[in-house]
Amino acid sequence: MLGWAVVFFIIAIIAAVFGFGGIAAGAAGIAKILFFIFIVLFVIALVVNLAKGRGPKL
Secondary structure: OHHHHHHHHHHHHHHHHOOOHHHHHHHHHHHHHHHHHHHHHHHHHHHHHHHHOOOOOO
């Protein structure tokens, strides 16, 4: 999922360079949504693994 966020971010940058503001804004919005979904899922997975005792030894 993080890979898709990076892909949409790159599409947004390329579209902005060529002057396609609407496409750039849309791609950046999608990238932002995917990034935040990734962060939420990562935190949930981290908490579940720590609760099960399989997490990193701190």
